Amino acid sequence: MGLRRTLTKVLGGYPGGWRKYARGSQGSETPPFVQPNNRDDRRSAIPALGLRQYWYPALPARDVGWRKPVGLRLLGTDLVLFRGKDGEIKALWDYCPHRGAYLSWGDCFWKGYVSCPYHGATFDGTGECVEFITEGPDSKMVGRMKARVHPTRTLKGIVFVWMGEGEPVPIEDDVPPEFFQKKALVQSAFRYWKCNWMIALENTGDAHNMFYVHRDSFRQLRTRTGGRPRTPVGYRVKIVDNVAVQRLNKGDLKGTEGHYEVNGKLPQQLYHPRVGAYWPKHRWRLLWSWIFEPFERRRLRKPRIQNPERWEGQRLPGMVRNNHHTHMYTRWGVPVESNLTRAVYFYTTWPRTWWGQIYDRLAFALVLKWMYFFNFSDQDYDAMRSVRYQYPEFLSSTDNPVVALRKLVTEHARGIKREAEIAEETTAEQMVREADRLLGVSGEVGTQR
Ligand code: FES
Ligand SMILES: [Fe+2]
Numbered sequence: 132m133g134l135r136r137t138l139t140k141v142l143g144g145y146p147g148g149w150r151k152y153a154r155g156s157q158g159s160e161t162p163p164f165v166q167p168n169n170r171d172d173r174r175s176a177i178p179a180l181g182l183r184q185y186w187y188p189a190l191p192a193r194d195v196g197w198r199k200p201v202g203l204r205l206l207g208t209d210l211v212l213f214r215g216k217d218g219e220i221k222a223l224w225d226y227c228p229h230r231g232a233y234l235s236w237g238d239c240f241w242k243g244y245v246s247c248p249y250h251g252a253t254f255d256g257t258g259e260c261v262e263f264i265t266e267g268p269d270s271k272m273v274g275r276m277k278a279r280v281h282p283t284r285t286l287k288g289i290v291f292v293w294m295g296e297g298e299p300v301p302i303e304d305d306v307p308p309e310f311f312q313k314k315a316l317v318q319s320a321f322r323y324w325k326c327n328w329m330i331a332l333e334n335t336g337d338a339h340n341m342f343y344v345h346r347d348s349f350r351q352l353r354t355r356t357g358g359r360p361r362t363p364v365g366y367r368v369k370i371v372d373n374v375a376v377q378r379l380n381k382g383d384l385k386g387t388e389g390h391y392e393v394n395g396k397l398p399q400q401l402y403h404p405r406v407g408a409y410w411p412k413h414r415w416r417l418l419w420s421w422i423f424e425p426f427e428r429r430r431l432r433k434p435r436i437q438n439p440e441r442w443e444g445q446r447l448p449g450m451v452r453n454n455h456h457t458h459m460y461t462r463w464g465v466p467v468e469s470n471l472t473r474a475v476y477f478y479t480t481w482p483r484t485w486w487g488q489i490y491d492r493l494a495f496a497l498v499l500k501w502m503y504f505f506n507f508s509d510q511d512y513d514a515m516r517s518v519r520y521q522y523p524e525f526l527s528s529t530d531n532p533v534v535a536l537r538k539l540v541t542e543h544a545r546g547i548k549r550e551a552e553i554a555e556e557t558t559a560e561q562m563v564r565e566a567d568r569l570l571g572v573s574g575e576v577g578t579q580r
């Protein structure tokens with residue numbers, strides 16, 4: 132053993148060569164999240180821990196039992212979740228008002244109550260201290276001490292929590308409409324991304340990575356252009372109802388999608404003269420497209436899901452909603468810490484029969500989960516998590532959706548407090564506008580309507 136270790140060290144270039152600390156102690160981890168502090172940069176005014184005056188998905192209700200409370204960090208705040216007397220899931224700030232212990236490390240000795248692990252302060256679902264075990268039944272703490280409550284509501288098996296101050300807004304304002312539809316089947320998945328929530332959200336509006344980052348994903352191989360055409364102009368967007376950033380339709384602005392088209396068709400490969408080569412480098416992907424394109428065409432022919440406009444595109448407080456014709460896809464980036472995001476996925480269908488329901492469940496469990504979350508989203512994740520917010524950017528016309536999204540968050544979000552005073556028009560916005568001018572495109576960044 133000793134010999135093997137010595138050999139490894141010698142052959143490996145003791146003490147590990149230049150590779151081991153190539154990126155310092157950070158290694159291959161996400162770089163630290165540092166926010167710029169500059170009135171000329173909207174990124175300075177985006178709350179690193181998320182927008183608080185909103186409802187957020189927390190966890191599946193079935194993960195909260197009767198005996199043990201559950202702890203969960205959301206927007207930098209620790210919550211304790213447990214079942215109240217009525218069986219509904221309640222949330223308190225995971226902080227015992229007596230001396231600060233985690234309530235989630237305690238127990239639910241009696242149905243509907245959570246007891247602190249330290250001195251046995253016992254709270255009900257409204258946060259009222261109903262017993263203080265270590266002081267006995269005559270404790271004067273009872274009725275005086277109160278834990279902080281976060282209103283909750285369980286819909287389609289998902290617990291939603293109001294993270295804001297004061298009275299919550301109607302939950303219908305923040306939670307997608309299908310959660311209130313009897314016939315909708317909403318399936319979910321939870322994952323973690325080690326990056327800031329806004330970096331994750333900006334990625335969803337980043338129109339030009341599709342053909343590049345996802346060149347080998349199954350979703351993109353289904354069509355030869357990967358759903359999003361390459362263009363130096365990019366999509367044009369609008370801010371809808373102060374809550375969403377949405378793409379303008381084809382034809383709303385001439386020359387965006389059709390820029391490289393030849394006879395009305397976008398070639399699969401484009402020639403890049405400065406490197407003297409084609410991208411993509413190979414044509415073998417077309418083989419896949421030939422197999423899958425007919426299915427794809429059939430899927431697109433099916434009637435489109437009717438969805439209110441404000442519920443499509445990037446939407447406050449941090450989700451993206453894509454209408455995929457046969458299903459509705461939602462990815463909600465829930466901030467946990469400034470450099471950690473819980474990606475909550477909702478996959479919604481409206482099966483009409485029981486076998487349709489079984490089919491949808493199987494498709495999600497066996498194929499789509501993998502296809503969306505691992506095969507597709509992880510490609511984004513690997514690319515975007517190295518984005519460093521603290522440095523300046525050099526933006527192009529195709530960055531218009533990202534710039535509009537920042538405008539939405541810093542100007543239109545509920546309860547947004549501007550920590551930094553932001554310039555009338557930031558350099559980022561000017562850059563996108565200048566790029567548009569060079570290309571002869573009209574339209575403002577994130578046109579409001
Ligand atoms: S810290 Fe919770 S009861 Fe004392
Ligand atoms: Fe992507």
